[in-house]
Amino acid sequence: MSETLGLYVGSRADTYHGLEFCAVAAEAGVGVVVVCSGAAHRAVPRDVWLSVTGCGDVAVETEVTAGHFRSRGVKAVVATCFDQGSDSKVLTRLAAGLPAVAIEPAGSERGEGLRTGAPAGSDPSFVTLSDTGAHAWGGYAPFAMDAFRFAVSRAQGLLRGRRVVVTAGGTREALDPVRFITNRSSGLMGHALAQAARDQGADVTLISSAGRMPVPCGVSRAAFDDVASLREEVISATSGADVLIMAAAVSDYRPASVFAGKIKKSPNGLSLELKAIPNFIPEVPPGVLRVGFAAETDPDLGKAAGKLASRGFDMLCLNDVSRADTGFEVDTNALVILDQTGVRAETPLLPKTEIAGIVMEHTAELLAQRAASQGEPGS
DSSP states (O other): SSSOOEEEEEESOOOOHHHHHHHHHHTTTTTTTEEHHHHHHHHHHHHHHHHHOOOEEEEEEGGTTTTTTHHHOOOOEEEEEEHHHHOOOOHHHHHHHOOOEEEOOTTTTTTTOBBOOOOSSTTTTTTEEEGGGGGGGGGGGHHHHHHHHHHHHHSTTTTOOEEEEEEESSEEEESSSEEOOOOOSHHHHHHHHHHHHTTTTTTEEEEOOTTTOOOOOTTTEEEOOOOHHHHHHHHHHHHSEEEEOOOSBOOOOOEESSSSOOOOOOTTOOOOEEEEOOOOOSSSSTTTTEEEEESSSSSSSHHHHHHHHHHOOOOEEEEEETSSSTTTSSEEEEOEEEEEEEEEEESSEEHHHHHHHHHHHHHHHHHHHHHHHHHHHTT
16 A cells, blocks of 8 residues: 555544554555544644654644645545544545545444445545444454545545445355355455455445455445345345446255254265255346356366356356365465456466456456447546
């Protein structure tokens, strides 16, 4: 991250969160321009802020004029320790139209979650988040750093103005009230794709069964369990969407019947009848660009091309899950990306976060090509 970061430390009592954030940013080599509220400055003196940031650009809100962050070359602003009533107008004045993301303490009187509506008297670029999800990120500072990435993404990106739906994780088909059939999908690839789409400025909905994984800031999350609930969420979320990315590992079969009670152990073993689950991708509204993933133990380009056509995808990402470094539950991957004309790209082995960025770049290119072919304005 090369951008200079703007940090406004609000008037809530949890000032230490601002210090923690500054320390993590400094360790990552990110420049931080700090403005403290009067309350934050009284709680933590200027010399402490200076020692933590190491950049020498620390001021109190009463010392600076409107547009202070913009004048320092900041691209986006994060506000910590934020109180809507006391801090909204101050942050708006200092940001002067720069994208700003304010983080409120969990359980604040205004509720939890993402709010894109501007508070009274503030700029429409203003967004507020609850820090409820910080524990999933391993702490407040990583969560706040991702909030900064979210703020920056709203000022730039290939997918600004686009709505992207991403699925992640595996499905679970019940056998009885205790057992189910599932797969080894961890959700890592899908969550990385949601973050990559967010980083390109898209409005992202993540439909995920990986409930313990952190959700990127600014991304709306819906949950699913089995294929039926996944289908319902996808059809609903893709109404009005531009892109669907099916990174979830969707079961091909479900039990023909579900036992009402727990199946008892028998020395004679157990036979199960499975039935095929219909493909629901053709039910996605027309006009939505459809990107699929094919996890194979015997990857074959011919079969992948056939799957792309038969399942109704515009682009398909083929990966070999028989390899220890590209399979499930690992942080790396390598893909062959196909579209309706053939092989579009092959990636080297990379972290899934980087693979996700490559997939989003190709997705944006396909969208631009489609827009140009249809003569859309600005294409």
